[in-house]
Amino acid sequence: MSPGYRVVAHLRRGNRLDVYDLWSEERSCRCVGKTVRPEHADDESVTGWLRNEGMLLTTLTHPHLVRGYDTVLTTEPIRPLVITETLPGHTLSLLIAEHGALAPDDVALLGAHLCSALGYLHRRGWNHRDVKPSNVVAFGGRAVLLDLSLACRTGTRGSGGTFDYLSPEQARGEETTEATDTWGLGLTLYEALSGTTPWAAVSHRERREDGTPRYPQRDSTAAPLRTHRNLPTALAETVDACLAPEPGCRPTIDEVSTRLATWSGIDPATVEEAP
Numbered sequence: 001m002s003p004g005y006r007v008v009a010h011l012r013r014g015n016r017l018d019v020y021d022l023w024s025e026e027r028s029c030r031c032v033g034k035t036v037r038p039e040h041a042d043d044e045s046v047t048g049w050l051r052n053e054g055m056l057l058t059t060l061t062h063p064h065l066v067r068g069y070d071t072v073l074t075t076e077p078i079r080p081l082v083i084t085e086t087l088p089g090h091t092l093s094l095l096i097a098e099h100g101a102l103a104p105d106d107v108a109l110l111g112a113h114l115c116s117a118l119g120y121l122h123r124r125g126w127n128h129r130d131v132k133p134s135n136v137v138a139f140g141g142r143a144v145l146l147d148l149s150l151a152c153r154t155g156t157r158g159s160g161g162t163f164d165y166l167s168p169e170q171a172r173g174e175e176t177t178e179a180t181d182t183w184g185l186g187l188t189l190y191e192a193l194s195g196t197t198p199w200a201a202v203s204h205r206e207r208r209e210d211g212t213p214r215y216p217q218r219d220s221t222a223a224p225l226r227t228h229r230n231l232p233t234a235l236a237e238t239v240d241a242c243l244a245p246e247p248g249c250r251p252t253i254d255e256v257s258t259r260l261a262t263w264s265g266i267d268p269a270t271v272e273e274a275p
Helices: 044-059 092-099 104-123 178-194 233-242 253-264
Strands: 005-013 017-024 029-036 068-073 080-085 136-139 142-145
Touching: 005 029, 029 044, 044 068, 044 080, 092 136, 092 178, 104 136, 104 142, 104 178, 104 233, 104 253, 178 233, 178 253, 233 253
Parallel strands: none
Antiparallel strands: 005 017, 017 029, 029 080, 068 080, 136 142
16 A cells, blocks of 8 residues: 555545555554545546645644544555544444434534534635535544545635535536535535435436536525424524525524524534544
8 A cells, every 4th residue: 555554444435536444553553544546546636636635634733624644655556645543433424324313402513513623724715615424524522524635725616526515606617615615514414404405306317408417406495404304493594594595695604603502502612622
């Protein structure tokens, strides 16, 4: 794999990336390694995303962002390998799949942790662009945001992201802003509270008349969260506000944090004190 790292297990194979459970000889601990699949080793767009993530994760430190250890090179073929901490617990997507909709109090705390991480990124000029349940790990009353491979500066154009979780502006190929992360946060909380997404019935294979993908989030508005489940009004309205079609109509991450704190009694000042 790479000098100093031994493969324990192959955790996940994606379309472009492989994720491994590794043992670090230097640190004497388990860690996670993410690298480009061999067939994409010469694809600069993919390797560039990964190098960008490695740079960010080793320079940004926050209790609700996954910790980056290093970026090294693999052998045969040479590819970037991003090394991060191993986290206990499970992804939010797995928890939802196994348990369905989660308790409102738990989701509010999770939302506060994600607001803290996203606010930290935004204050440093970065947008995550791919906030979704599979990029959140939850354990011991703590949530950690993963995967900065698509992170970019405000104003970057492009639809990079995950089909079901793209904001309307990403689906249109427009500039992304901090409001794009508000959308991703809102959709993540929506799914955690309802057990589904607003457009779960729409396949990513569906096409418009001009042959382009049909992005339902570009063509319709999300149904109010309370159509799925009887929830506290203030909490549901906070999540619904995050899914406003126009970016300028969405609350900022700090405003979402304040609304969640007002409803739940969570003190935002204590959120960043997690170990």
